[in-house]
Amino acid sequence: MVLRPETYRPRLLDAQVAKLLDIFGAVQIDGAKWCGKTWCALSHANSVTGLDDYRVRPLAEADPTMPLLGNQPHLIDEWQTVPAVRDAVRHAIDQESNRPGQYLLTGSSAPPLEQYEHSGAGRIAHLRMRPMSLYEQGLSTGAVSLRKLFDGEFSPAVTQVSLVQIAQWICRGGWPAALDRDLESALYIPQQYLEAVCEDNAPRMGKNPAMTRRIIMSLARNNAKAATVKTISRDMYAGDETADTEPARATTTSYVDMLIREFLIEELPCWDAPIKARNRMRVKPKRYFVDSSLAVASLGINPARLLANGQIFGDAFENLVIRDLMVYASAWVGLEHPKVYFYRDDKGLEADAIIELEDGRWGAIEIKLGENKAQEGVDSLLKVRNTVMANPYSQQQEPTFLMVIVGNGMYARKTAEGVYIVPITVLGA
DSSP, rough: OOOOOOTTTOTHHHHHHHHTTTTSSSSEEEOOOOHHHHHHTTTTTTEEEEETTTHHHHHHHHOTTTOOOOOSSSEETTTGTTTTTHHHHHHHHHHHTTTTSOEEESSSSSOOOOSOOOOEEEOOOOOOOOOOTTTTTTTTOEEHHHHHHHTTOOOEEEEEOHHHHHHHHHOOOOOGGGGTHHHHHTHHHHHHHHHHHIIIIIIHHTTHHHHHHOOOHHHHHHTTSOOOHHHHHHHTTOOOOGGGGGHHHHHHHHHHHHHHHHSEEEEOEEOOTTTTTTHHSSSSEEEEEEHHHHHHEEEEEEOOHHTTTTHHHHHHHHHHHHHHHHHHTOOSSSOOOOEEEEEEETTTTTEEEEEEOOOOOOEEEESSSSSSGHHHHHHHHHHHHHHHHOTTTOOOOOOOOOOOESOOOOEEEEOOTTTEEEEEEEOOO
């Protein structure tokens, strides 16, 4: 019997989970704490073992095959607490000739690779879950589908949202536990998330809690930017003359890597039209928090203060939109495997997001908080398109779509230049 919780709100990733369970012996769902991985997995499982249970963990450490017992698909929650269990899963799948749909694994951090033997390639499929998009929260109608845009399908739509609401959504975040809470209660969740990372997770990873807080604040200050390690080091070692030394930069990098492994932040790589373009490797990635609420919480900002600070508001809104784009792209069932990038060339021309499919189709996106800035986004996207298409080495087809995502816009429409203007509250997968 499937263990779906009664109050479970379906997630866009559910279709991917079901599809991969029909193909692979196991599906591994990793992602930030509290983003809904366990409930998602439970909705596809017939039994469960939680390795964060103090009664189970010693048994699993003594015999990693013990947690595998149960009706299949069998969920092993927080597998990373006993990494050897993952190897036991892989061996069990091999013994069953890679029969599909045997196990589900969920984890909220990525243990060092040396703690388990094998990647599980061919046996264990990987999925990344993020906090809930606005569509999953019921705050977007989804009338404009990202996937349908690639098929040339678009219908005008109308919506209405205020900047006050957007500021609240940014600060609340996409945490399932916040859905039915009042605003004041919901704001405690990202604060406590950061507290858990700094005071619990960081020491377990050999990191100093105070230094972890400093680097999170630096990342929040540089949110939505391709900040260098040198810039972050200077924040981390403020007033210390050793900030620019190689050891200091190495330490900073190790903290950033730890936060990536804890799924607190993620990096958006740079895109360039030629598949072998150096910019895809050489331009520094942009870093975003897995949820916009973590960025503003680390800076001590509430919705009222966010409304009064346009620059931080704009960066936080960009973080929210990137989160939603990542959710919509990861929910795509099919072989196109959309990937999300940003674009910046050597002349400083930028696009906030590029969605590229494996078959070469691509779309460029600009993100503007206010409807009054939409035309700036249109003009920038047209320059990006013209620059890419004028490059004789790009070997790129015309973009499938150009889109400006706005915060407080009312109408999803197509401009005379052929660019879509889409309020975030009508965007969906």
